[in-house]
Amino acid sequence: MQVVHTKVELRAALKEAHTTGKTVGLVPTMGYLHAGHASLIRRARRENDVVVVSVFVNPTQFGPNEDLSAYPRDAEKDSALMRAEGVDLAFFPPVEELYPPGFTTYVQVEGPMTATLCGRTRPGHFRGVATIVSKLFHLALPDRAYFGQKDAQQLAVIEQMTRDLDLGIQIVGCPIVREADGLAMSSRNVYLTETQRAQAPGIARALFEAREMIRDGRRDAAAVVEHVKKTIAAIDSAAIDYVSMVDPRTLGDLETLSGEVLIAVAVKLGRTRLIDNIRVEV
Numbered sequence: 596m597q598v599v600h601t602k603v604e605l606r607a608a609l610k611e612a613h614t615t616g617k618t619v620g621l622v623p624t625m626g627y628l629h630a631g632h633a634s635l636i637r638r639a640r641r642e643n644d645v646v647v648v649s650v651f652v653n654p655t656q657f658g659p660n661e662d663l664s665a666y667p668r669d670a671e672k673d674s675a676l677m678r679a680e681g682v683d684l685a686f687f688p689p690v691e692e693l694y695p696p697g698f699t700t701y702v703q704v705e706g707p708m709t710a711t712l713c714g715r716t717r718p719g720h721f722r723g724v725a726t727i728v729s730k731l732f733h734l735a736l737p738d739r740a741y742f743g744q745k746d747a748q749q750l751a752v753i754e755q756m757t758r759d760l761d762l763g764i765q766i767v768g769c770p771i772v773r774e775a776d777g778l779a780m781s782s783r784n785v786y787l788t789e790t791q792r793a794q795a796p797g798i799a800r801a802l803f804e805a806r807e808m809i810r811d812g813r814r815d816a817a818a819v820v821e822h823v824k825k826t827i828a829a830i831d832s833a834a835i836d837y838v839s840m841v842d843p844r845t846l847g848d849l850e851t852l853s854g855e856v857l858i859a860v861a862v863k864l865g866r867t868r869l870i871d872n873i874r875v876e877v
């Protein structure tokens with residue numbers, strides 16, 4: 596695995612692939628890699644000649660009171676996982692490499708898609724995500740880019756940006772990977788205390804119950820959302836940010852259910868904000 600830290604090195608390392616028509620798969624990450632990231636890398640490995648993974652804790656997607664400085668980092672462990680998964684090229688840029696002094700250009704997906712769900716409590720978050728992802732796209736020029744469905748809103752925003760800006764990159768959304776007890780894998784799970792870690796799978800259980808309600812024929816979105824809210828509210832130390840039933844592509848609210856529906860939640864357990872979701876075909 597080749598490891599690079601600068602834009603010049605990244606472009607040079609990919610030059611041969613681009614000029615000889617090899618396909619490039621990009622997996623953008625913020626590091627502290629886990630089995631969820633490994634599943635993205637494995638899919639990219641299957642579908643492309645060259646696999647690039649970026650590891651960059653992107654400051655512009657963190658709000659002033661969020662966990663930028665505390666965000667977990669472990670470059671050695673990340674490199675070991677990437678090597679084991681057969682990654683060709685790892686990109687570990689320092690912050691000044693992607694945001695040099697005088698940087699002022701941002702990419703903003705406008706409208707309800709970024710104002711709803713996490714956009715309500717994390718203003719500016721998706722502007723930061725769209726900006727860094729479009730920079731990485733321009734640097735690596737991938738054929739395909741891989742993102743987890745756990746960040747369902749991020750995935751919808753990146754798909755929208757890719758369509759709107761004619762980037763010609765295939766966005767591949769990959770299924771959520773869960774711990775044995777149902778908790779969705781996330782780098783932030785490391786923040787949970789022992790008690791919170793024991794409570795956290797209750798969030799996924801509420802979503803699984805909602806899926807069963809829909810499979811059993813419930814078509815009233817408000818009733819299903821209410822059930823999820825009640826179940827999560829019963830978890831000690833849980834503070835609900837949102838529980839919403841939306842169209843996974845537009846993120847618009849659904850009143851009655853048909854087609855593919857996304858039930859998305861954000862919940863704080865103590866100081867740790869967790870997101871999770873489930874897709875159900877109606």
Ligand code: PAF
Nearest residue numbers: 623624625653724727746
């Ligand atoms: O999902 C993440 O880890 C980040 O939001 C991403 C896509 C790497 C952009 O910083």
